[in-house]
C-alpha cells in the first residue's frame with residue numbers, strides 16, 4: 001500500500017514538474033515524462049527541447065528581418081515574453097533558486113566556481129533580453145535599428161547555445177553522478193512547489209500555443 005502511495009505521489013509530481021505539461025508536449029520523447037523513473041536531471045534536460053525551439057524561432061525572426069521580410073514589434077515582443085516566462089522564469093529559476101543551492105548543500109564546496117559561473121550566465125542572459133526588448137522598441141526606425149535587433153538576438157542565441165551545451169556536458173552528468181535517487185526526488189518535489197507557487201495555471205498551455213503559432217509563422221525564414 002505504502003509503495004503504491006509513493007508511486008502515485010512520484011507520478012503526480014512528474015506531471016506537474018516539467019515546464020511543458022504532458023498533454024501539451026509536442027516532441028515524442030517527452031512522452032517518457034510519464035515514466036516514474038524520470039530524474040530531476042532529466043526534467044531539466046527535457047526543458048531544453050522547448051528552449052531550443054524558442055531559440056530557433058528567434059533565429060527565424062532575425063533571418064526574416066535580414067531578408068527584408070516584415071516582422072512586427074509585437075512578434076518580437078511575443079518571443080521575448082516566451083523567453084522571459086519559459087527559459088528564464090520556469091527553467092533558470094529552478095536552477096538558481098533550487099538546484100544550485102541544493103547542490104552546494106549536499107556536495108559542500110565542490111564545483112562552487114562552476115555553479116557560480118552558471119548563475120552569472122543566467123544574469124547575463126536576462127540582461128541580453130532586456131537589451132533586446134529595448135532595441136525592439138525602435139524596430140521601425142530604419143535598417144540600422146533592425147540590424148541592432150538581429151545583432152542582439154543572435155548574440156543571445158549563441159550565448160544560450162553555449163550555456164545549454166555546458167550544462168549537458170558538465171552539469172547534468174555531474175548531478176547524475178553525485179545525487180542519490182532520494183536527493184533527485186527531493187529536487188523534483190522542490191521544482192513542483194516552485195512551479196505551483198510562481199507559475200500561473202494555464203501559462204504552459206499559453207506558451208505552447210504561442211510557440212506553435214510562431215514556428216509556423218516564421219518557418220519560411222528558417223535557413
Ligand SMILES: [Fe+2]
Nearest residue numbers: 044091095167
Ligand atoms: Fe539549464
Ligand SMILES: [Fe+2]
Nearest residue numbers: 092095118167
Ligand atoms: Fe542554466
